[in-house]
Amino acid sequence: MFSEWRNETWLRIKALFLREKLDRELEEELAFHLALREEKNRADGIEAVEAGYSARRQFGNQTSWKERTWEMWTFASLESLWQDLRYAVHTLLKNPAFTAVALLTLALGIGANTAIFSVINGVLLNPLPYNDPQQLVAMKQNDSLMNIIDIQRQTRAFSQGGGINLAQLDYTSGPEPIQIHAGYVDAGFLETLGVPPLLGRILSPEEDVKGGPRVIVISYQFWQNFLNGDPQVLGKTVTLTSNDYAVIGVMPAGFTPPEAHVDIYVSLWVAYPEAAPYRGVHFMRSYWRLKPGVTLAQAQADISSIDGRLAKQYPDNEGTRKTLLVPLHDFMVRDSRKALLVLFGAVGFVLLIACANFAGLLVARNVARRQELVIRAALGAGKFRLIRQALVESALLAIIGGAAGLLLAKWGAALLLSLKPAALARFTGIQLDSHVLLFVFGISLLTGIGFGIAPAWSASRTDFGESLKEGRSSATAGPSGHLLRKVLVTAEIALALVLLVGAGLLIKGFSRLRSVNPGFNPQNVMTMHLQLPVARYSEIPRQTQFRRELLSRLNSLSGADAAMITDIPFGPDYLNHTIVIDGRPSVPVGTEPEVQTLSVMGDYFRVMQIPVRAGRGFTDLDREGQPLVAVVNETFVKQFFPHENPLGARFDWARSKPPHQWMTIVGVVQDVKYWGLNRPTDPAVYAPFSQSDESWRRWMTLAIRTPGPTPGLIDELKKQVWSVDRQIPVSDIQSMNDLMADSLAQQRFNMLLLGLFAALALVLSAVGIYGLMAYAVSQRTHEIGVRLAVGAQRRDVLRLIVGEGAKLAFFGIVIGFSAAFGLTRLMASLLFEVTPSDPETFAAVALLLAAVALVACYIPARRATRVDPMVALRYE
């Protein structure tokens, strides 16, 4: 069997080099046959001329049989494919307008899809950059180191696990003191993620103990940016917040913990020994590795039984434990999965519209080429060969379009990421990798073949004999080709409507969101974060002295109005305390109401322009040694004093033991959004920094309002900070406007993208309907001429043509409406204060689309009315 195949292949290869000889011989062989047959016919008494014809009739289609015989000797399918390809290139080059429109359509459709797919690929499909990432799970709740250690000891489901707490340390060895991101970890943390260090080693369990050596593992970026990539870095000392740490390892480039950027890793026991033994302080995020073969459900059961034991053992702290495990990947992707899938669906619609346009173009062109097809068929081209030729052409277009799309996508993906949607920022692997290339190639081929096949089929079904006889005048679209184009245009309009409705809903939601009052005036406010080092600022009076000195210096700057607060709105930090209210029946421990807790200094409410609704704001007299005062927000009043005057009422932190040091409410201010404009406001309490008893709250955020944009402001502010204390790092320098804009990044991302897709869809479908109508008009020039000649008014012609387009638009809109109604419900969670079936949006979109469709019909229709009847009648 094999030797036979080998022999055959060898003969074919030989034939490759003996083309001419083979051709000559075949020619001769067939001529010989025909000659003998003709002789025989004549011998049978058939007259001379007829004998030749008869011989040829008996032989069949000579060209075709010769070609088929010839193909026996060649790698036939490959070679004729090559011929088809060359022919396709030739014809495409001959029709630059058609080729350009088709390529542009496809490049836009495929490019948009590729850009989105590359993001989806990076975020949803690519494995996380850890060892065996599918075995990693996260605990949804934070936990304490003590509990993590107990779980590590008791678990049967996990092979490894570890926790991390994110903290800031001061790095003062550079040109400016700055804060770096530290990960306070246990020895299990880096081990669990399983990425080996680039240099040195990771923390060992022996080092991860109270009183252990001061050693750190550093990130690649820290190594490069702060230590100049020193190859001899191992064993060198880095000073962080007045302590010296020896570098024992460098992690590879691109390694980050799952949810944050970290510059250095240090044992919690070493860096923050006071916090490590507290079981009740749940401040570590923990990640765990499933043992091989253990399912998530089994692990969940395991952790639940451990929860039960811990709850029994430590009822005070752990009585209400309920730990949930989440696969790490799901944990990181969170809500962006929904948004990405909606966008992917939307961009898929764009591709469908582009494909429909593409198919429409092909149909129109095949009609224009009917004469050529007919002649080719008459000369012996088989139906299969004709279809294949058409398919090769459309696949070629699609692949070139795909390549152009890839370029668009490369540019588009960069643009997407520059919009900085928060949820995507954690992912570093977004790029055009082999998955993406495969995806592009796949959709290009599918587009080319899938959407080329219907036009090719309809072209091949022509009755060639009839067409040939009737000549050019019959070269119109057959009913099937025309119907196909109508269906395509209707589908395009329907798809465009769905996209426009989706985009319209997002835009409406976004504008609602933007118009939400944040509770303060964000214009011209600069913010920066400061952290006082514990070594020199452990006592409140010392902290107060620094704060007061700094504020007075800042307020002496011309035009600047400065105040400070612990946590700025839309910033990264948030602090809650539970309270008890004087004169209210006491509630069980652990169920006291929670309020957001903020400390301020200076006239914060004036600086931020937060209106005081009742009572007063703070004054310089509200300071240490004076009666304790607090200002609350409106939500606080609604929640705790719905029918009473809150002014003069007193409350205290629930943690304080009696006798209470009551704080008196002296004012009520307007609610301020903290988490985001789409989140509700929590009850909040403002109290003076100088009256605080919590010395661990050593951080503060400056808020400085200026009359307008002030160049050099940031440098001046830093100078003032360092003139008070040279060693204080300044971080998170951002204008209030930028902070708010960042909080909307995800919504803006969704809206811009879907809006872009919808615009693309609108343009593509407008081009589609224009193309159909323009074509139909050109086909009907003769008919229109007749109508005009027998007395039809131009108005009637206009109505005739526009009416046809309007009918298609109407069907498209009706179909699109029902599809949109079903589909927009899927995006309900992406919308803010807009229902997915918002009637205004639906109506506006339908009107817009109808208007665009009518204009697209009107232009060719107007041209139709300008037809000169005499010219039209002579047409062809």
Place this chain on the structure above:
Amino acid sequence: MKEKRDSPGDLLQGTLDLLILKALARGAMHGYGVAEWIHQTSEDVLKVDEGALYPALHRLELRGLLSSEWGASDNNRRAKFYSLTAAGRKQLTQETEFWRRMSCAIARILQTA
């Protein structure tokens, strides 16, 4: 004119191959000769484009069942003569046996019906 069957697919490819092998069993022959032989022996029952013969001849040659040689025809014209190879003979025996059994089986089935 009788209704003409215009596609070679109407005649099973295998059948055509077998007929060619059978024709050549009697000795070397050119394509026209094979066509004539098929016309005569089948009493024109098998109607087929004569052109269809040539892809089949060349295919069989490629498969090593036939060999070919240019020689002079009866009327002294240059013609391509095909003859069976050993492999061709073997193939013919096998195919003939297969068809014999097949037609017996079909005949039996038709009789019992």
